[in-house]
Amino acid sequence: MVGDPLGGGEAGGAVTPAAWRLGVLATLISCAPHRIPATLRGYDVLVAGTDEQSRELARAMREYGFHVRQSVRGGSRPTAALIHFTFSEPGPDQPTWLHIRLADTRSGLIVGEGAVQLDSATKTPRARATAVVQALSAP
DSSP states (O other): OOSOOSSOSOOOOOOOHHHHHHHHHHHHHHHGGGGSOGGGTTOEEEOOOOSHHHHHHHHHHHHHTOEEESSOOTTOSOEEEEEEEEEEOSSTTOOEEEEEEEEETTTOOEEEEEEEEESGGGOSHHHHHHHHHHHHHOO
16 A cells, blocks of 8 residues: 545535536636737737627637727727727639738737638637637637
């Protein structure tokens, strides 16, 4: 035998569902910032649009761990404005892409970018938003 059993008392009761959910939530919250690229970790993301795609992009970014705002505030943390657009090369049968750019609101420099091809897997605004935020966060 390598060591003595720890504790010395009887085994305690099972973990309650509430305690389990709290543990899972704490784990998820602590892991979320690690999915954000290091170059974007200090930024708030400004999503000013109120259209459906903008709302879904804001939701997807929050789920990924970004701090999202709807308006500019003076004296706040560095902020990157979200710009999104679709693009397709001219000609028949060219794919359409959804692009996002994050531009620093002070310098105007692009600090992050992502793109995803729009196809049958990205038909809904939610699916497009989730896919393009994953692309933005990819190493």
